[in-house]
Amino acid sequence: MKAIGKFILLKPEEFDSWLELQKTSRxxxxxxxxxxxxPAYKHFKENNHFALCEAMEQAHLERGFAEIAQNFTTFPDGKIMVCRSMNIIPAGIKGANKNGICIENVGNFDKGRDVLSELQKGTILSITKSLLAHFKLIPNDQTVVYHHWYDLNAGKRIKVEGIGVTKSCPGTNFFGGNTVADFNAYLLPLLK
Ligand SMILES: [Zn+2]
Incomplete structure (x- = not known):
């Protein structure tokens, strides 16, 4: 564990003991x-976790956010940065922030771009599982959501894949794809 200001960098095996100590009021x-x-994988230099988070925070401040948007960031080496307190609503998905926890995974996981590393894959699975267990949530496509499933303007879930104004986030190749069907086929079984 290493902290600089509010940013706390954790190894994957340190996350659960950190999480147990948290009191979340919302x-x-x-x-x-x-x-x-x-940042994508090419911007990750093994030792610049803090610099990347500080740069993301600067970009988010320039967009008018009060601080870095996400509660957590994961890295290609599997490490985790605590960014925005879990007690503060993230600025992740219009329509899904009030009761949400936002995890940003460093990389560009659209098809043909970065290939999710095994270490980061393991961390995404383990922290998602830990957060679900901590907040007593059953894994499904209502408790774990992709940005792509929300209409950016309406701030609501899209009813039919391909309709509405959406982002590809978390990437068209993220754990096999970014649709609800992809999630249910590929990621959900790994969360159970
Ligand atoms: Zn997103």
Whole structure:
């Protein structure tokens, strides 16, 4: 564990003991999964976790957010940065923030771009499972959500894949794809 200001960098095996100590006052009903797009893998230099988070925070401040948008960031080496306190509503998905926890995964996981490393894959699975268990949520496509499933303008879930104004986030190749059907086929079984 290493902290600089509010940012706390954890090894994957340190996450559960950190989480156990947290007192979260707001109701949590879902975990959001994203990719950062930029920074991508080429921007990760093994030892620049803090610099990347500080740069993301700067970009988010310039967009008018009060601080870095996400509660957690995962890295290609499997490490986890605590970014925004879980007690503060994230700025992750319009329509899914109030009761959400936002995880940003460093990389661009669209088809033909970064290939999710085994270490980061393991961390995404383990922290998502830990957060679901901590908040007593059953894994399904209501408790774990992809940014792609929400209409960016309406701030609501899209009813039919391909309809509405959406982002590809967390990437068209994120654990086999970014649709609800992909999630149910590929990621959900790994969360059980
Ligand atoms: Zn996103």
């Amino acid at each position: 109701a949590i009903r879902l975990v959001q999964l994203h990719h950062t797009y930029i």
